[in-house]
Amino acid sequence: MKTDSLLHAFLICFALGLIDATAAAPASRPPNIILFVADDHGQDAGCYGNKIIQTPNLDRLAGEGTRYTRAFCTTASCSASRSVILSGLHNHANGQFGHQHSFHHFYTYNSVKSLPVILAENGYRIGRIGKFHVQPEEVYKFQTILGGNPGGARNPVGMAERCREFVSRTDAPFFLYFCTADPHRSGDRREDNPHQPDAFGNGRRYEGVQETAYDSKQIRVPPWLPDTPESRAELAEYYQSVSRVDQGLGRLIEVLKQSGEYDRTILIYTSDNGAAFPGSKTTLYEPGMRLPLVVRNPFATKRGLVSDAMVSWVDLTPTILDFAGIKEVLAPPLVAGNPEVAAPRKQPATRYAFHGRSFAATLEQEKPGGWNEVFASHTFHEITMYYPMRVIRTERYKLILNLAHPLPFPFASDLFDSTTWQAALKSGRGVYGQRRIGDFIQRPRYELYDLETDPHEIRNLADKPEAQAVFKELSEKLKAFQQRTRDPWIVKYEYE
Secondary structure (H helix, E strand, O other): OHHHHHHHHHHHHHHHHHHHHHHHOOOOOOOEEEEEEEOOOOOOOHHHOOOOOOOHHHHHHHHHOEEEEEEEOOOOOHHHHHHHHHHOOOHHHHOOOOOOOOOOOOOOOOOOOOHHHHHHHOOOEEEEEEOOOOOOOOOOOOOEEEOOOOOHHHOHHHHHHHOHHHHHOOOOOEEEEEEOOOOOOOOOEOOOOOOOEOOOOOOOOOOOOOOOOOOHHHOOOOOOOOOOHHHHHHHHHHHHHHHHHHHHHHHHHHHHHHHOOHHHEEEEEEEOOOOOOOOOOOOOOHHHHEEEEEEEOOOOOOOOEEEOOOEEHHHHHHHHHHHOOOOOOEEOOEOOOOOOOEOOOOOOOEEOOOOOOOOHHHOOOOOOOOOOEEEEEEOOOOOOOOOOEEEEEEOOEEEEEEOOOOOOOOOOHHHHOOHHHHHHHHHOOOEEOOEEHHHHHOOOOEEEEEOOOOOOOOOOOOOOHHHHHHHHHHHHHHHHHHHHOOOHHHHHHHHO
């Protein structure tokens, strides 16, 4: 009897222990998500094959996650691209046609239902730090804005430290939008030499940053840039700025690990558009739109994958919502013909339609089917730079429609003033990289390139007899894309 009583007591205690253990276990919840967006960073990193530039933290992240080799922005301009990233809509439809700041003053339509708003409605804590560059704030509403960082958005190490308290809270999953101002060009003067321009923000000290300087003679000059002393010098400065971004990424990962949240956080690294050099930023040539994309999902079973899925920045919002377990977004329908006005709230909400789709399923697939074309749409950079381009890019071909082709291609002021471009102009050779300067400035209505035989987009096949079948197929697909996404510039087919 005594033995039975002891056994009974033991079983009760064991059962209570199980109950207590179950209660103490963390409840299942959606993952944290960080979207880390660099400013004007092309595919210049060790994990993308550059043997000179030092990006150990991004390389390590790629080794723990998935690196996409064919990831594309839709517009090679800061504000416009960020609006696409945060809305899942091409900027010709969301209304953020160009820069938000200063006299440019482009606005996203009030009817847009943005990523941070949707996540907040579904229980996420929403925070941002660094460059924002879209408006209005009520459309892209973030609950927490992390500021007060010495060095601002050019000190990503300090930015990471400012996020420590935000990521350490465990009351709800978080979404953090982490945006550096590097490696964007700088209009400042160097602290150590006030008479010398500071092209990429390197001429000052940033607390916590160990600067990585580069020898311009060792730089790998890509074929789309001229191999000149001026170009090499600016690339060395650009690389230094990229390495500063990489240090910020490394510190952010440290903060996540120290908070115990690293293995509950999906971390996405990317950029808004290509490097700030003529021939890249503001163009939809490959250097301007083909960008880094590295995704670490701690819940994935495979690590260190390289995926050749062709993904686009309109896919980022649907993918992040998929990670968060949000399968459907409801919103009032839009009033026909007016993308800014939603129907009265008394009308039943309908399924909100994004232009992109989730690529979450491709994270563990090297060669997923059905991911073999993307579209791009660029209209403005600065307000003085009207040059609408629409693009379809397949695995082999790219077709560019230059809707304002009678106009000379407009330059961003910082790109035109760059020593790289000015040296090319003054050389008298009339060539910039592998492209004639005249062809760069004055473009035809259509540009068609076979990227398999002409990866640097030099030989235009649009009017070549042997390419007419491809041209017809792609031009029809491009027009259908414009119709499907309610592109206002579709009228130019009829009126011009």
